[in-house]
Amino acid sequence: MKAVLFANTDWYLYNFRRSLALSLRRAGYDVLLISPEGPYGRKLRNLGLRWQPLPMERRSLNVFRELALLGYLVRLLRREQPNIVHGFTIKCAVYGSLAARMAGIPARVNAVAGMGYVFTSNQLKARILRPVVRRLLRLALGGKGARLILQNADDATLFKQAGLVDPAHIRLIRGSGVDCAQFAGVAPEPAAGGRLRVLLACRLLWDKGVDEYVAAARQLRKQGRPIEALLAGNSDPGNPAAIPDSTVRRWVDEGAITWLGHVDDMRQLLGSVQVAVLPSYREGLPRSLIEAAACGLPLITTDVPGCREVVSDGVDGLLVPVKDGAALADAIRRLQDDPALARKLGEAARSKARAQFDERIVIQCTIDVYTELCHPQEQPEPDSQGRHLSH
Template sequence: MKQPIESARALRICLVCNTAFAIYTYRQGLIRMLVARGVEVTVIAPRDRTFDLLKEMGCRCIELHVASKGTNPRDDLRTMWSLYTLYRSVRPHIVFHYTIKPNIFGTIAAKLAGVESVAVTTGLGYVFIQQSRAAQIAKLLYRFAFRFPREVWFLNKDDQAAFLDQKLLVHPERARLLHGEGVDLDQFSFTPLPTRETFSFVLIGRLLWDKGVGEYVEAARRLRATYPHARFQLLGPVGVDNPSAITRADVDAWVREGVIEYLGEAHDVRPLIEAADCVVLPSYREGVPRTLMEASAMGRPVIATDVPGCRECVADGVNGLLCEVRNVDSLAATLAQMLDMSDDERRAMGARGREKVTKEFDERGVVERYKDVTRQLTGVSL
């Protein structure tokens, strides 16, 4: 029989992901709340530059090997065994799993270790983009693993519907719609669009072909002659551990060509959003993309593809524009439409974006969901 937990200071919660960067970037509000309540927070992920930042926030960090690109069962079994061993050692009261391999193999490890878990599907990625044997195997693994979490959270209604329609949930009543992971509205404050001679588009995120980076580069090529004042920028990590990763050689070639400016990586994207006139994400599929929420919170109009996740953030013609996925002609036309707008039209679009994020994506509502599930599973109120 489990011992009752007397207070939040006795709670141990693990956050498990395929990158520590994602934990640090997307869940700071959650971490701040947990640490302030005295919860022991352990981040389990591959080591990267954010380990030290997470430790400064009060987290314990444990390195995990995850072969994000690989399909070798031995690597995945090693990941599962590592997590099982860690759960037996740390003895967390709840584990929150993020991204595909932690969701699948971490959930199974938690079940074997007798640990309560919640699976957060941050985006379905290649599993629902490609029609490959690996994708079919991933769906079978999802169907097996997702019988074990106490809850399965989805960030948009399309992803939830896909799991339900394809009968990937043995317990469909455990599905919950989180509607994005939220934005700190104080941190990403509204900054009006200034008037300037140049116009800067920026695509922010991991540099993946699945993010529509290739279409963005080709659209930039087509528009350079007609709109010489337009600048096309990329911001985010290159050569990441992902099947869809873009290489540094690709980026360097675009820079030499003069079609793209590469801004590198940034811990704090706010100055770069503020310096932009429009944030672009021509992705093939998303959970609910943080970059679009953050850009809208800061009053920037946005352009994205009409796909699951992106359409949650962009009301076409209201706070931004939508284009067709994998369609360079459509993206180029939409970028040109944004360039042809008046300053006042773009400012109004940005202001409506702030209103939308305030109403729909306030991070405080997401943190409350974590509090609710923690109370349900442990009896402790945070």
């Protein structure tokens, strides 16, 4: 069996799908990873995985360049002859599926983490692209040999209502998985001198709620609260919603936040803070929150699709309205004033992460989808509701 995993960055493959690739290899698959050129390709190869760079530009709208990329993919797939092509994000789902169809590859799996920029942004470019992408998605996701993996029930409803895919071909798998055992020994440090360290770890995109986080930090600072607002992550120049580094530096200069940039050792960082936040506008299923939950940190996030899959308000975290910096500040203040509540929420978050979001669960569910397409006679018995996967 051979599988091709196709993503729009090598960073994504390394950080979110390397465990899947390694598990597939252990299960006897020949695995090829493809993405645009980047520094993480070497890291994938150092793990003994096959990775190949593509002549792909994420933000390109040049018709000739995009047709050339599609042709390149078709030739690659005809040469490799995989049993299955698995694309991640909307652009890779479209291009990978179209190329697979043209190359005669029988099985196509597409994992879409959220609706993406084209469907969530109100910018003119997004509105122009939306009907085109919608038509391409219908073509790419159609056919009995295709399955669409979504990360939350809200996205599943949207895809069904939009008529983008046969509802019978949707599989709900919650996230890309987190190695919860890696974070098992981490415990939140007590606030030194009453000073609360709060962390937002994300790509620096406006739709992650970074502006609202800065507004909350400003408000708490004006109130004289002993709080340190940490921001971990770098900008993503390939994304239209990227926040310029100059803007982030301006926030740092005014003293609103401490910017850590990219952090490799998330385990150590999460062990040094007391609260994790993510005021995102919409998510597939946010890995940063699950990692924080696995450490036993109390979570604050927005009441939006994806985020509310991880947090139940008052049970394992706090939910706040989207685009509301004042409400975010209130939630942070509440946890600072009630350490017992913070501990209770963190313990519940850790239990939920282990039970629902561990990478072993996600990887097995993904392999079950492969089996369903390539070896239907071997697929798992459905549950009482006729589902093959945990919803």
